[in-house]
Amino acid sequence: MPYLIAAVALVGALCVLDLILTFGVIRRLRHHTELLNKRGQSSGPSEKVMLDAGEEPGDFVATTNVGEQISKQELVGDTVVGFFTAHCEPCKERVPQYLDHVATLPGGKDRTLAVVIGNDADSLSLAEQLAAGSRVVMERPGGDVVKAFQVTGYPALCVLDGDGRIKASGFKLDEILEKVPA
Structure with a gap:
């Protein structure tokens, strides 16, 4: 019986640890999504999305x-x-x-x-x-x-x-x- 109690406690602790890690991953993914969306909304001078003013596109x-x-x-x-x-x-x-x-x-x-x-x-x-x-x-x-x-x-x-x-x-x-x- 003591082995069973120890095994259940160990499994419970692992589940809690897994849950904490999952919440951490979700939080990190939300942060990355916000960063990616902000990148698409900004147009600072350091962000070159394509050719700049005065440049000529290539032939196509x-x-x-x-x-x-x-x-x-x-x-x-x-x-x-x-x-x-x-x-x-x-x-x-x-x-x-x-x-x-x-x-x-x-x-x-x-x-x-x-x-x-x-x-x-x-x-x-x-x-x-x-x-x-x-x-x-x-x-x-x-x-x-x-x-x-x-x-x-x-x-x-x-x-x-x-x-x-x-x-x-x-x-x-x-x-x-x-x-x-x-």
Whole structure:
């Protein structure tokens, strides 16, 4: 009987220790999630999400969701380019703002390009949402358009000038538009 009592006490102590460790892991995961979400919400000068103002994207050719070919040479005038992924909360938050802004652009969809990273059901749904106001290209991570703009994080947004150079870039469209002269 004393062995049984000792075994039950040992198992009970192990369960309590396991529970404490589990709570610690959950707390740490919540902290990491907050840090990742804050990274997507900030756009400090040390965080380079893509090419900077004055730089020119590399050449690329991609196919939009409606089957038309698009290349760097077709991005003329004040073109807004956005890179989004369905598995990023800041991306989901920025999509309505992006769509509201591109709806006001003269030239309509010809002055926009949204690049959706991924090909799962959530990415397809995001692409359909963006297609309401923008030309949409779906790409795998590290695809041609992503490489051309040297995207390192999401969401990544920029405005191109008439020469195909970046006027401003960053995480937040409103901050980018403040940097762009009217």
